[in-house]
Amino acid sequence: xxxxxxxxxxxxxxxxxxxxxxxxxxxxxxxxxxxxxxxxxxxxxxxxxxxxxxxxxxxxxxxxxxxxxxxxxxxxxxxxxxxxxxxxxxxxxxxxxxxxxxxxxxxxxxxxxxxxxxxxxxxxxxxxxxxxxxxxxx
Amino acid sequence: xxxxxxxxxxxxxxxxxxxxxxxxxxxxxxxxxxxxxxxxxxxxxxxxxxxxxxxxxxxxxxxxxxxxxxxxxxxxxxxxxxxxxxxxxxxxxxxxxxxxxxxxxxxxxxxxxxxxxxxxxxxxxxxxxxxxxxxxxxx
Numbered sequence: 001x002x003x004x005x006x007x008x009x010x011x012x013x014x015x016x017x018x019x020x021x022x023x024x025x026x027x028x029x030x031x032x033x034x035x036x037x038x039x040x041x042x043x044x045x046x047x048x049x050x051x052x053x054x055x056x057x058x059x060x061x062x063x064x065x066x067x068x069x070x071x072x073x074x075x076x077x078x079x080x081x082x083x084x085x086x087x088x089x090x091x092x093x094x095x096x097x098x099x100x101x102x103x104x105x106x107x108x109x110x111x112x113x114x115x116x117x118x119x120x121x122x123x124x125x126x127x128x129x130x131x132x133x134x135x136x137x138x
Numbered sequence: 139x140x141x142x143x144x145x146x147x148x149x150x151x152x153x154x155x156x157x158x159x160x161x162x163x164x165x166x167x168x169x170x171x172x173x174x175x176x177x178x179x180x181x182x183x184x185x186x187x188x189x190x191x192x193x194x195x196x197x198x199x200x201x202x203x204x205x206x207x208x209x210x211x212x213x214x215x216x217x218x219x220x221x222x223x224x225x226x227x228x229x230x231x232x233x234x235x236x237x238x239x240x241x242x243x244x245x246x247x248x249x250x251x252x253x254x255x256x257x258x259x260x261x262x263x264x265x266x267x268x269x270x271x272x273x274x275x276x277x
Contacts, residue, residue: 034175034176036175106237
């Protein structure tokens with residue numbers, strides 16, 4: 001790692017204070033929440049009962065896509081809340097053919113803000129396998 | 139905010155200078171403008187346009203709508219904020235609650251945000267939805 005010298009005060013040493021000032025101007029409190037974040041969850045074991053996703057409380061889910069990793073008839077992945085009685089967030093996204101990319105067709109905005117119950121991914125069948133990508137902002 | 143002690147040179151005190159150097163190397167001027175940003179605009183009534191908080195110079199590269207109500211023939215469209223707005227996206231269908239519809243076209247003539255800013259226009263009274271505009275700061 002290179003430790004850069006300061007550009008605005010040799011007596012202040014490193015790191016580059018000009019860079020820090022620029023960083024601060026670029027990543028203000030109005031910018032950080034707009035940065036698109038994507039969490040990937042690989043479904044490699046049965047997700048019929050739901051598999052939790054690591055996503056922060058308060059996140060706003062704005063899109064979901066699935067890249068199927070195994071062909072399986074009637075396969076699908078669906079996003080729901082992590083409550084004991086899960087509530088549907090996305091439609092069931094087809095995951096039938098290996099390598100096929102499919103996107104959510106619906107998102108219920110009533111539940112797209114992540115609450116304390118978190119989020120889970122549910123597969124239709126025990127052998128449905130795929131990578132689920134959830135886009136969110138803060 | 140936690141101010142971490144330096145792990146590289148205690149004589150330099152906090153914050154962690156190694157971390158700042160890492161940021162400098164990995165989050166520099168060539169990277170930050172490429173980070174995709176998404177701004178959300180909730181439209182409850184917007185036939186005359188709702189201004190979007192998006193910086194001048196931003197490059198709009200995608201848009202999508204998640205419809206929040208039923209409205210036959212409903213649409214949402216991204217346009218410039220000029221007195222005579224120019225279309226940036228096509229009119230995205232917003233007719234069915236919860237449906238996600240992505241922009242089919244983005245007019246690159248107007249996709250750089252200018253001084254007039256950006257507005258989201260509902261096609262008709264009663265069209266409601268959350269419009270997400272994706273943009274970069276890369277020129």
